[in-house]
Amino acid sequence: MSRLAVELPGLSLKNPVMPASGCFGFGREYAKLYDLSQLGAIMIKATTREPRFGNPTPRVAETPSGMLNAIGLQNPGLEKVIEEELSWLAQYDVPIIANIAGSTMEDYVEVAKRISQAPNVHALELNISCPNVKKGGIAFGTVPEVAAELTRLVKQVSAVPVYVKLSPNVTNIVEMAKAIEAAGADGLTMINTLLGMRIDIKTAEPILANRTGGLSGPAIKPIAIRMIYEVSQAVSIPIIGMGGIATAEDALEFFYAGASAVAIGTANFVDPFVCPTIVAELPVLLDELGFDHISQCIGRSWNKGGPTVYCGT
Amino acid sequence: MSRLAVELPGLSLKNPVMPASGCFGFGREYAKLYDLSQLGAIMIKATTREPRFGNPTPRVAETPSGMLNAIGLQNPGLEKVIEEELSWLAQYDVPIIANIAGSTMEDYVEVAKRISQAPNVHALELNISCPNVKKGGIAFGTVPEVAAELTRLVKQVSAVPVYVKLSPNVTNIVEMAKAIEAAGADGLTMINTLLGMRIDIKTAEPILANRTGGLSGPAIKPIAIRMIYEVSQAVSIPIIGMGGIATAEDALEFFYAGASAVAIGTANFVDPFVCPTIVAELPVLLDELGFDHISQCIGRSWNKGGPTVYCGT
Amino acid sequence: MKVEKMTIVYHEPIARNIYQLILGGTLVQEMNEAGQFVHVKVGERTDPLLRRPLSLCDINKEASECTIIYRKEGAGTALLSEKKKGEVIDVLGPLGNGFPLEAVQAGQRALLVGGGIGVPPLYELAKQLVKKGVTVTSILGFQTQDVIFYEREFASLGEIYIATADGSYGTKGFVTDVIGGRGLSFDVLYACGPKPMLKALEQKFPDKEVYLSLEERMGCGIGACFACVCRVPNNETAYKKVCSDGPVFKVGEVVL
């Protein structure tokens, strides 16, 4: 397995494959299907200071090769996440990346301070980009100065490295990434969902009770690839890439674009075994393409000139 | 057919269905398949002052439920478009919307002045958002002040109403739309493509020679719907909606969102008869849903409270 | 709960836009409760993307076969309806918690109320109740005569009443009209159908033991994504997940 091992700030990953936040709960359901220790890491569901019920239902709608969600950050709140979920997860040999969210900077700081002390939390992921949270959330993710300020504040209190999750709903993702890097982030995760909507033909009403929601799944993959390609060339902190990954080939495309690890969201719903399957298939793919180690693929689309690998077909 | 008739600035449309710019050339190919007079209008391929060859190939790549293109505004140039293409199109009873592009404001002004005088050009569509043009193009489409300035200049010289085509690659589409409305635009068309990328698994190189390209097709439909929903509530000029439409139901979703007419791009490649098919199917759909006229559907998702139509199933 | 490629043993329309699908596979050995469902992948690639939740209508462990009855509705079920005998389908299941059999004793009376495409899970339930010695009365509501299915099957297990919204067959009106009209008595009521029907039943029998099966749009189907939650009465943040806590709930347990 060492040919898949990747070292990132705070994270010694046995493999660079992890479920994305919000698509895996706190792991309990998938633990019934396979051993979670097979995963490189787990990004747990966004945690807020207080418990949240989230948005009214319907909360999901299907789109061509994608889905919209407007869960609204439902979670049991900081205390319960630490006491019940993180301690339960401690039985597995897998580092946890704690996704945190809030409505104010103080919320983030408070959650970051507390949750970063849990022994199995190896990194934080600041969800500054959730398009479903109406107060504040949007601004955090789309104004570089605000995102930078938040990053600085969280860095001051966090006991573990801090990754910031970028929203794709911006004109200039590179500017955003650079501001966050300059503010001291240890890494980036990208992309979160694109703001979208569907309307019911029969009722003329939006399908989601929240009206708009976040678009995820294969449909957004080319946008994620483009953004990671641009950002990875502009910053020197590592990127955990996500957005529509469903196969080992998809994952490889993200490594080529410049991601150092990948996260899988929506695809878990389609194939609950998708994460361990990709972990198993990546070495096969490396063999086929003549790579010894996954690290040779990282950023290969821009840090090598011309076609680099021949694989006779 | 009068139940599909729509009146927009400069455009008395017998039906609100038209091919989108760049996906229909100048109509010659589709004219071999059906009578172009069946169309509500035709948005011709972007025209620039001088002839352009465009980008190197490959220029297209497939993505899940979508495609990327980086044609690079290939066109025969203003003179030839007027002399050869527009005069040829004059044989059909169909208003032309001339999509115009350029690298400088002067380019736009020059093309607008000349092409708006062609007798069958009933409106202009300013392509300020083509993500494939590197000089200037991007800035025009993403900075409200610049877009507004361009709109003003073109309005001064145009003999016909001016529609401005919005780029979805922005943080705040409403701000953009309002600036362009304030600058005197007669209408908006939206959305253009989203900037995306794909990488070849075997070579680790971007599939498009231009590296990045514009994402179109059903994959982007929920993003287009969301943006039209937001913008149509914020401006009072009409919107021609596009982005992933492939069926009459898709088109209806755009009307509900707030579009007054729709354009079909990528779907022409999949089904060359898609435009006349949607023209034929819309009245059937109106019947099923109990509408007398398409205008009853425009903006229905936000300008009526609660479910409005019952259709027993 | 497993993922299995199950083989289509039988697949035919049995009413207008209503299809009966029989699937064979070892997964059937894990299926026990009436009211549980499976999450079915209908497309080969990414459109349609999500699985479709469909209830178990009949579990036949000896033959290792289960029956699903579904309505061709949107894109996914339309694609499903084109699959032929012999093809395989990717099935995740069995999921959720079904109707509690232990709520009723041998010799007691159970009323089964189904609306439209909520009828299928009641068939397996009726079978299991009858086997237990419970007397079963079924009231099934449909829109029109041409979408009625499984009348004979239910009739073979007990008394049956049918209502149609347009009066083209049976009682004209809703299932609640039948119950009201006939003054049917029962010890436990089990229901599955559209939300307005469930709400009407909840109001009509405030003091009865009533179990309702809910529908909600789903992502994962296994409890991980929080797409399908419903509220718990008198609590701001408490919730239940339809997919993993339900789809069957005791009346009052969740807010309809």
Added chain:
Amino acid sequence: MKVEKMTIVYHEPIARNIYQLILGGTLVQEMNEAGQFVHVKVGERTDPLLRRPLSLCDINKEASECTIIYRKEGAGTALLSEKKKGEVIDVLGPLGNGFPLEAVQAGQRALLVGGGIGVPPLYELAKQLVKKGVTVTSILGFQTQDVIFYEREFASLGEIYIATADGSYGTKGFVTDVIGGRGLSFDVLYACGPKPMLKALEQKFPDKEVYLSLEERMGCGIGACFACVCRVPNNETAYKKVCSDGPVFKVGEVVL
């Protein structure tokens, strides 16, 4: 040029990952030229989205059937390979301009050079040339022995040479090695295959009459989208579209 749902008459693998597909339909009556292609919709819904360009390999007007030979390559051809006899496929065609028959006279010699999946259109061409009284020599290049197809079919129409890149069958090397080695003489050369092969032929025979069939990624396939253009020598803005001006061009007409 029309859109037609054509029926699969035959569909079997004939070499490793190489499939022969025979389609029946009235559209065949419009097919005339070897080198023309059809644009095939492979999925039911929006993934895969685009049609796939595939050459006509054999046109049988009497039977109203045409043959296509394709390699299972990516997602689209993989889906196509699962379609069964009796199913229908949405076909747009015939498209493009094929190999000019009039470039060679009865009694003259034509050399047909095909590489890999560029071989299929040469078969219909060989048939038409032989019918006209032209002497046909075919040189077909493949990667390895197990992907060779239609050797017998070509052999029945004239002399045939096969090259494999790995030497597992015929001459080891490329088609150009065969031509060089044998000093084959000809009046007209027709070729279809990978770009490096076409470029080698262009350089090798600067003074000969040579026709090349090009491949390019396509959107519309009918000339409307400008996806498939190639440059014309010594002109900054001139272009040809592979789909509608080609796919067959006279050597020198376009920049390879």
